[in-house]
Amino acid sequence: GDSVTQMEGPVTLSEEAFLTINCTYTATGYPSLFWYVQYPGEGLQLLLKATKADDKGSNKGFEATYRKETTSFHLEKGSVQVSDSAVYFCALWGQAGTALIFGKGTTLSVSS
Amino acid sequence: NAGVTQTPKFQVLKTGQSMTLQCAQDMNHNSMYWYRQDPGMGLRLIYYSASEGTTDKGEVPNGYNVSRLNKREFSLRLESAAPSQTSVYFCASRYTSGSTDTQYFGPGTRLTVL
Numbered sequence: 001g002d003s004v005t006q007m008e009g010p011v012t013l014s015e016e017a018f019l020t021i022n023c024t025y026t027a028t029g030y031p032s033l034f035w036y037v038q039y040p041g042e043g044l045q046l047l048l049k050a051t052k053a054d055d056k057g058s059n060k061g062f063e064a065t066y067r068k069e070t071t072s073f074h075l076e077k078g079s080v081q082v083s084d085s086a087v088y089f090c091a092l093w094g095q096a097g098t099a100l101i102f103g104k105g106t107t108l109s110v111s112s
Numbered sequence: 113n114a115g116v117t118q119t120p121k122f123q124v125l126k127t128g129q130s131m132t133l134q135c136a137q138d139m140n141h142n143s144m145y146w147y148r149q150d151p152g153m154g155l156r157l158i159y160y161s162a163s164e165g166t167t168d169k170g171e172v173p174n175g176y177n178v179s180r181l182n183k184r185e186f187s188l189r190l191e192s193a194a195p196s197q198t199s200v201y202f203c204a205s206r207y208t209s210g211s212t213d214t215q216y217f218g219p220g221t222r223l224t225v226l
Contacts, residue, residue, distance in 0.1 A: 046215075103154055
């Protein structure tokens with residue numbers, strides 16, 4: 001079945017460092033791909049998405065490119081801030097299109 | 113718009129007690145979902161409702177029941193709570209239009225079963 005694999009965390013960075021969080025997927029066809037962010041004590045918020053191969057989603061300085069060849073959707077940011085500390089989830093619509101399938105989440109901690 | 117709202121925010125139950133988690137959305141979305149979030153497990157789908165009057169099981173439905181009361185409301189019931197149901201529960205609704213297909217999440221209910 002469809003699945004999402006994210007790099008294990010936690011990821012600990014200093015402010016202004018470069019961030020990459022790896023995400024690969026297994027799916028039938030070419031589903032839409034998403035990154036959600038969860039700040040401490042809050043629900044999930046959509047960070048960015050891409051709906052087809054080679055699309056680049058971007059928001060708040062974060063970017064991710066839908067790579068069909070490598071079945072990947074890695075999240076990047078050139079210069080992280082303390083306020084980016086959160087849990088990041090990669091997700092896709094399952095084969096039946098009925099619900100999102102999530103990775104296990106990657107915790108990012110940024111220190112000043 | 114309030115978006116997706118959930119009540120209560122926190123709840124402590126004893127084993128065997130029952131309770132209902134409430135969820136409502138004011139965005140006129142057809143589809144609604146219940147997930148649970150456990151450490152190291154990501155989010156797992158409990159039940160979903162593709163439209164008013166329909167519900168279907170997700171990945172982990174055992175021990176839960178749901179009711180899609182109307183288009184706005186989708187409740188999750190634990191008939192006899194167990195410690196394994198200690199988790200954070202998220203409700204979500206789905207907006208679909210053309211190439212846009214996005215889920216919106218509520219703030220969550222933190223449930224502890226003793």
